[in-house]
Amino acid sequence: MTHSFTQCTSAAGSSKLISPKLSTRLSLAVLALAVASTTMFAAPKTNFKVAWTIYAGWMPWDYGARKGIVKKWADKYGIKIDVVQLNDYVESINQYTAGSFDGCVMTNMDALTIPAAGGVDSTAVIIGDYSNGNDGIVSKSAKSMKELKGQKVNLVEYSVSHYLLERGLSSAGLSAKDVKTVNTSDADIVSAFNSPSMKNVVTWNPQLNEVKKVPGAKMLFDSSKIPGEIIDMMVVNTQTLKDNPKLGKALTGAWFEIMGIMSKNDVKGIEARTMMAKASGTSLKEYQSQLATTKMFYTAAEAQKFTEDAKLITTMGEVSKFSYAHGLLGNKAKNANFIGMTFPANKVLGNPKNMKLRFDSQFMKQAAQGKL
Secondary structure, three states, X not given: OOOOOOOOOOOOOOOOOOOOOOOOHHHHHHHHHHHHHHHHOOOOOOEEEEEEOOOHHHHHHHHHHHOOHHHHHHHHOOOEEEEEEOOXXXXXXXXXXXXXXXXEEEEHHHHHHHHHOOOOOEEEEEEEEEEXXXXXXXXXXXXXXXXXXXXXXXXXXXXXXXXXXXXXXXXXXXXXXXXXXXXXXXXXXXXXXOOOOOOEEEEEOOHHHHHOOOOOOEEEEEHHHOOOOOXXXXXXXXXXXXXXXXXXHHHHHHHHHHHHHHOOOOHHHHHHHHHHHHHOOOOHHHHHHHHHOEEEOOOHHHHHHHHHOOHHHHHHHHHHHHHHHOOOOOOOOOOOOOOEEEEHHHEEEOOHHHEEEEEOOHHHHHHHOOOO
C-alpha cells in the first residue's frame, strides 16, 4: 500500500505578503483597494491538476482518465482536470503541498503530517476506501506480536506502517520502546526480506503479498484489526475548493461513476479491473486479491456515512497522538491538538485557530442524492 511519509520541512503553501513601507494610512488603503480590485476582476480558474500514485484503491483515477470519465464530468462543469501520475508517493504530496497540484491522493495520516503540518489548509472531498488487510506486520522469527520484543523491525519510518506497528504492539501490551525500527525504502523491502539478516517487516500491498510468500514468514498483525484507521482520500486545497466548488463536484461525480462500473462483475466491470491491474503492473487475479483487503466505498452513500461517523474523529485523535509523539506536526506543535480539524456537522478536533485539515461530506452527499 503506497502510504509512506517524509516530512515536508519547507513552509510550502504558506502565503508571503511583500509590501513597501508606506508612511500614511491613505497609501495603505490605496494598496489594499488595488489588490482587492485585481482579485475581484481576475478570471475564474478553469484548469486544474490532481496527482495520483499506484495503489489498488487509487487505480480508478487512471482508468477514469483513460476512459474519458473524468473529462466528461469536467466538461459538465465547464472546467478541465488533468489527472497526473507520479512515481513517488511522498513526492506527489510534497508537490501538492508546494502548490504544484490542486489535489492529490493520500492517506489521512499523511494529509495531517505533510500539507497540514506544512501550513496548507486541505479538504478531503472523497473518502475512497480504508485498508482492511492491505497493510501488515510479517515475521520470520516471531510467532506473535509479543515475541517481537527486543527485535529489529524494518519499515518506512513515520509512515502508516509505523502507525500500524505501534497499534499492533499496543494490542500485545507492548510499546514502541520494546522494538528497534530500521528505516527501509518500500522499493527495497521485498528483496531485503529475502535475505537471512532481515527478520521482521511492516509493509503494504503489493509488497505485502510478496513478503508473505517468503519461507517461514508469518503475518502477526494487519490493518483488518484496526478497521477504518488507515484511510485513502482525494484531498484538495481548501481555498481552491472554496473558490471553485465545481472541481469538487466533477471529481466526486467521476469517482462514483467509476466505482459503479468497477464494482460490477459484468463485461464492463471486468474490463475496468483488468485495465487497473495492467496499469499497476500486476494480473487481474492479483489486483482483485488486493481489492479484497481494501474496503472500497463503491457507493457515495457508504462514503458519506463513513465520513459522518463520529469514529472518524476518534481515529484522527489517535493519528494526531502518534504524529505528535514522533515530531511530525512541526516544530511549533506543543501538543497533539496543535492542528485543527473539522468534520461534518461542524465538529472540531484540535486547535480551531489553526484549522488545516477538513473532512467534508457535502460532495459525497450530493452524489448519493443524485444532485451532481
